Amino acid sequence: MNKPYFKKDKISIQNIGKQRFWFGVIAGLISAFTLSLIFNRMRETIRFISGVSVDLVILKEDEFLFFNYFFAALASSLGFSITIWVWMRSKIYQRKKYKRYKEQAKTQALFFFWTILFLTAQLSYLLLFVALAGVSSFDLPIDLYQDHWLLFVLTPLVIFLQNWFSVRLIYKSGLWIFYSLCISAILTFILYYTTTVNQNEINSIYFKNNKNAYEYIEKETQKAKKNYRIEFSENTIEILKQWNTNSATEQVRSLQQDFNKKESVNLKTILLEKISIHNYKYYNKYRYYNERNPFINWPYAFPKDILNQLNYFDINSNETKELFEILKELIILANKSKLEVKTPESTSYFNREKYNSEYKVNIEVIKELKEVCDSLKKIKKYAHLSKTLPEVKLNKTQ
Template sequence: MFLNHSREVLRLLTSLQADLLILEENELLFFNYFFSFLSSVLGLSITIWIWMLNKKQNRRKDRIYKQLSGTNALLIIWVILMIISRFGSILPIVLFGTPGYDNHLNLYEEYWILFVLIPIVVFMQSWFTVRLVYQAGRWIFSTFLLCMLTAFVLQLTTTVSQEKLNLAYHQRFERDYNYIDQEIRIAKEKYGIDYSEQTVEILKKQVTESSVKQVESVKKAFFGDRPVTLDTIILQKIIIRNYKEGGRYYYKRNAIENWRYALPIDILKQLSYFDQNAKETKELLEVLKEMIDLVNTPEIHWQEYQNFTETERRRSLGARYNIPDPLIEQLKKVQTRLLEDDLYSDFFKNLQAIKDRE
């Protein structure tokens, strides 16, 4: 129970700065059995230590061996607990909880044999010195069966469901996920675009390496001198709406390079590639609309944070600190130019004016 609850606490820590570490079903089952078998054989080691406390032996050598057996049992317990606690805490805090982590170290797929060998080593090491005093062949076989049975019982009775923490984490980004699912469904029904499960999964991540690369690749697609595909335009709209920040900022606050998304002038250039009634034109105008909405996001004071969702708070902070002034000026110029164009004036006349930063 301690190991299972500790796993959930450490998973919670990964969500403080990175995406929550969520285990696959087969991976979760594997580690549940590992904790169960490890607990069972560690319990056997404690039992052997208690057995070996009885020093009533005629030969002095046997008494020494019994003391050695008890010491060895305690040693294997504390060494294994030290290893498990050290790796189990350092990896979630330092690696799994670091922004950018994207399953670079998969213990289940790459090092599964290690987790099979640890309980076996503990079991064999616990009996190793006992055999110097007793003929323990029958007892070794009996305790092996008892450890197996105990492990299966522990797995059924002490397992902690990860769904409670997963649900709490998903509720933080419920608005993001609902919008993504809605746009993906509309894209399929309206335009026949079928995004892969991997693309949608990455779209729902926050700061993993694949999520950052997705934001960067979508922005890069607008730089070229050729039309952008409709599926990329819709992805850009979703990314802006959910304000996916991606990587770190490497420039000064007002540097336009800090803008993670397509520039307004690039969208204006893309509009020239498509007909007025084209579906790409409609979605490009929606991207501009999302930019204006993001720039106009009202500031949320910290006293009122509890009244807003995670997305609303993130957009508010982004609009206040991470939108460069040159981007706002460029967006104003593009909006003015499109308002003067009869082809697009009807779309923009109902939009809010772009607010200046205070």
């Protein structure tokens, strides 16, 4: 038995209505441009906040290009949903069957439009919350670009095709799908070139704020390559430029453990420790004062461990020279930092949080540092190097 055949007209401006057709096109274009601007500005806002609170998320060129095109394509497909919604509001067809199909088309167009916007807003809120909470996006367990790039390619395409699927229940689409796909592709390129925000605008501000730290890293890595023939990997240098990621804190913690071992450390480790101290890369195990262990918040090599390391090397070795440079950096850090003492019991919760978040050097660490420096000055073979060490100041206002 043959299935009943319902004749459908070809989709045309006449069947949609000339005024409604152009109104839908204009509404779709305005929506696409507006959404593309919002997507790009929101991304840069989240990056800016992450740079203020933790570490700035800096996308690689290919990754940045990919997501720029994704946002443009997504905005274009969502704008097309608005166009379809406007077109399907035409009342030319009065038959009950076509009314249902048109209601279905309008509902699906708005459903995809608001669902995607809702999911995008939720993801933006999550990333914003993560940035404000002090968790760097470098530490997220997934790589959206490397592991899930296909999802970003299919999302705009599925939205576009789903809109046409609903329309084809009412009209014969003919070449309109092909024409609209070409127009959407052209619009994607236009959106990319007109609404994309250059990430270098925020990057330059972040780099300017960390200019001294980055220049010091560059100077020391070049010095290590020239004088000691030591080369640091790109990943190591990238981690050196981070402060709050898991990789950065693990690097600082690992360096401290290497100095604490009963064996000599290599020159590369010594240089990394010097850079970490100079740039105040802080590994904070606990955010409170511990009377039983006053050294618990100290993230770097302990002064006595540095003294022990000096016993492994010759007086004229590069290692000895750089170990004294570490001591010099520790003294500079100690002299310019606040003393860490027990928080008064009367301190309110909020003031206590502020107290614990400030960078301080425990008084016991400073005392140990002074003892080490004084002992080195008494050793004849270190007399020349000891003269390069600044005086450790203990008379700070607590």
